[in-house]
Amino acid sequence: MDKKKNISMAVIKRLPKYHRYLRELMENDIDRISSKELSEKIGFTASQIRQDLNNFGDFGQQGYGYNVKELYNEISAILGLTKIYKTVIIGAGNIGQAIANYTYFDKVGFSVQGMFDINPKIIGLKINDVEVLDIDFLDDFLRKDNIDIGIICVPKNSAQKVCDMLIRNKVKGIWNFAPVDLQIPEDAQIVVENVHLSESLLTLSCLMNDDIN
Numbered sequence: 715m716d717k718k719k720n721i722s723m724a725v726i727k728r729l730p731k732y733h734r735y736l737r738e739l740m741e742n743d744i745d746r747i748s749s750k751e752l753s754e755k756i757g758f759t760a761s762q763i764r765q766d767l768n769n770f771g772d773f774g775q776q777g778y779g780y781n782v783k784e785l786y787n788e789i790s791a792i793l794g795l796t797k798i799y800k801t802v803i804i805g806a807g808n809i810g811q812a813i814a815n816y817t818y819f820d821k822v823g824f825s826v827q828g829m830f831d832i833n834p835k836i837i838g839l840k841i842n843d844v845e846v847l848d849i850d851f852l853d854d855f856l857r858k859d860n861i862d863i864g865i866i867c868v869p870k871n872s873a874q875k876v877c878d879m880l881i882r883n884k885v886k887g888i889w890n891f892a893p894v895d896l897q898i899p900e901d902a903q904i905v906v907e908n909v910h911l912s913e914s915l916l917t918l919s920c921l922m923n924d925d926i927n
């Protein structure tokens with residue numbers, strides 16, 4: 715059964731936070747937690763937590779709370795974290811290197827198989843044991859290595875070209891850091907998730923100045 719069916723986007727967006735906290739609890743050898751305790755840690759109300767988790771099955775037990783490991787495993791499965799995703803990073807500059815060096819992604823199953831750049835000074839460098847290859851090899855690499863996710867970290871004006879190449883080679887997901895709305899053909903079987911740190915920063919600035927009006 716597809717457990718994500720009929721689950722609202724708002725709930726799906728909250729799942730990574732549950733996942734992060736449950737992982738932390740497991741690392742601290744805590745094996746059960748009530749919705750009230752989870753609520754104090756996570757910042758959602760206890761009733762919100764119960765409602766969210768009820769979407770996916772019958773987890774909590776009255777008077778016992780949640781079994782942390784069971785819940786963690788279930789949420790991992792819903793988040794699609796029960797397999798290894800092969801990724802490539804295109805653009806091995808500041809952001810590309812930061813992602814490659816962030817070991818958490820690897821721990822939760824996103825394995826960087828290749829990095830690509832256009833700059834001869836960067837090509838050949840090893841970032842966290844992955845050699846940066848010339849962008850000219852990307853097409854071939856994607857075709858042969860069955861890559862699941864392309865991480866776009868190139869300047870804005872090169873992002874669409876890279877995106878087209880990823881789609882052409884049947885990559886299933888794009889994690890896009892370039893500040894551009896990528897054009898995706900309607901029939902493309904691909905999911906795009908954009909990351910814009912600046913939007914978060916501007917939200918912060920707005921909230922800090924919410925007495926303006």
Ligand code: NAI
Pocket residue numbers: 804805806807808809810830831832833836849866867868869870872890891892893909910911912
């Ligand atoms: P950077 O200049 O350090 O790195 C970009 C890399 O892409 C360079 O190494 C460059 O040689 C390479 N490159 C350029 N054209 C290429 C192509 N056609 N194929 C392969 N590689 C190519 O830039 P930085 O700071 O890492 O930013 C990368 C992208 O991320 C930019 O589009 C930037 O605007 C964006 N950005 C996004 C943020 C976000 O929150 N989403 C935050 C900061 C930057």
